[in-house]
Amino acid sequence: MNKFGPSIELRGLRKSFREGDRLHAVLDEASAVVSPGERVAILGPSGSGKSTLLNLISGIELPDAGTIRVGDRDITALSERERTLFRRLHVGFVFQFFNLLPTLTVMENLLLPM
Numbered sequence: 001m002n003k004f005g006p007s008i009e010l011r012g013l014r015k016s017f018r019e020g021d022r023l024h025a026v027l028d029e030a031s032a033v034v035s036p037g038e039r040v041a042i043l044g045p046s047g048s049g050k051s052t053l054l055n056l057i058s059g060i061e062l063p064d065a066g067t068i069r070v071g072d073r074d075i076t077a078l079s080e081r082e083r084t085l086f087r088r089l090h091v092g093f094v095f096q097f098f099n100l101l102p103t104l105t106v107m108e109n110l111l112l113p114m
């Protein structure tokens with residue numbers, strides 16, 4: 001971790017979801033490195049796995065395979081409780097639909113966790 005925050009390293013991420021009797025591979029060996037201070041936009045059609053990737057990086061979900069390093073932490077090695085604490089301290093997540101308060105403005109929703 002430096003003054004710009006932690007680096008993020010994704011290696012060989014796999015995540016599949018069961019659809020009836022078949023497995024739908026959403027992430028298949030996804031790898032990426034984000035440097036401290038770098039701003040990244042993830043683009044892709046609806047259903048291409050953007051939210052799945054963010055859920056993995058923030059420890060909301062665990063990958064089927066691969067590693068996720070944020071700074072000196074291996075997110076996949078943390079317990080659920082440790083991942084919750086990691087999110088509370090280090091992750092800001094604006095959800096697309098839920099966890100938004102309709103009586104607040106967009107800015108107030110963004111500032112609420114702070």
Ligand SMILES: Nc1ncnc2c1ncn2[C@@H]1O[C@H](COP(=O)(O)OP(=O)(O)O)[C@@H](O)[C@H]1O
Nearest residue numbers: 017018026044045046047048049050051052053
């Ligand atoms: N919890 C889940 N259970 C089953 N299928 C899921 C789940 N989350 C995502 N998916 C499926 O994974 C694929 C990618 O979804 P998602 O990551 O939400 O895409 P995006 O955010 O790019 O629109 C979609 O086919 C979606 O239906």
Ligand SMILES: [Mg+2]
Nearest residue numbers: 050051052096
């Ligand atoms: Mg999404």
